[in-house]
Amino acid sequence: MKRYRHLENVTTLTYDKAKCVGCGLCATVCPHRIFALQGGKAEVLDREACMECGACALNCPTAAITVTPGVGCAQYIIQTWLPGKRRTSCC
């Protein structure tokens, strides 16, 4: 997936290394292989590949990772812009 990249410097992913307990779940679940365990702590290897799916933050036991998850889909975002039509479907 290295050849597929969208815009840079947009992701809401944050990582607080001090809170990490080294369970490695983030490295397991990330579909873009952003995290890896190094020396008993997770490291962010490739922040720009993040698509904000939210799997790492949801599965992190200590909330060391935060991200505003969502669906990266134009149709969906338009629907959230329209008044009174929050939480609609697309895929």
Place this chain on the structure above:
Amino acid sequence: MPTAAGRIPRVRTSPTAWDRLGTCRARLGLDRNQYIVNPGLFAVGLPDAGSPVVVTANYKLTFDTVRFALAGRDVWLLVVDTRGINVWCAGGKGTFNAAGVSEQVRKTGLERVVSHRQLILPQLGANGVRALDLRRTCGFEAVFGPVRAEDLPRYLDQGIDEAMREVTFTLRERATVIPVELVLGWKPILGALAVAAVLSLFGYGFSLGAVWSRWLVAAGGTIMGLFCGAVLFPLLLPWLPRAFSLGGAGLGLAGAQVLPLFFPHAPWPALAGAGMWTAVLSSWLGLNFTGSTPYTSPSGVEREMRRAIPVLAACTLLALVLFVAGGFAGGSA
């Protein structure tokens, strides 16, 4: 088949003609929102108390992919009620979650069917299922299996490897989503053709033939835009610029160069307007394709939309003006 928790249905592991027809219909977008199987526990092959339990969604396309991938295996398949949505989207929208998995475990009496306490979750469900919650709510430990169902046999034999953990977007995967883009795209396209028909009424020469020939140019531009944005765009995606709207516009502009060949007698402003519309439509379809890719983030898509939509709106207006102007220039051509 009989078990300690009652009779469990066994599923086929090869597609019937009916399954194939259903897959085609779902891929075409005909009934993909109601393509559902009943949630519950199913047997693949002849599983026993020690056989692994694979968890999946109740979208039939997903269910079929998983059971066909497991042909020749003896596995339990726990189908969770995700309202007929695939694992990844259901995870993102909250319909595939730890509570839903626990509910199916309880309802099916899984703890009486198997002696172990492990569930194999699809990795892409991790955006909805918090694995740590599962042990607390149903006593089963969750491990994340591969991203793709086709890797399940290899995973069951050898365990996980890095290639099974990463999403891909191969030419084949990109081509698979073309039909649904085309079919779902038809309604706005029909709207555009109707608007073009109204605009074609304005112009020099109010004969049916003149209106028809003007409309053909607009329809040609629309079809070309659909082709560039919904067919060429997905196929050529890896070689296009990062911004989807730019790639779509570029392909649309390239496609628009063909229009004068189809309509050699059309006045240039009408061709320019139709060509501009081709680029706008292709760009918009490209932007919409973000919803079909496995790598765009909502933050990125929203930023691109905020930049692209005003430009696209202005270009649409300009295209309309040019096209109508072409109608009045038509008399001299």
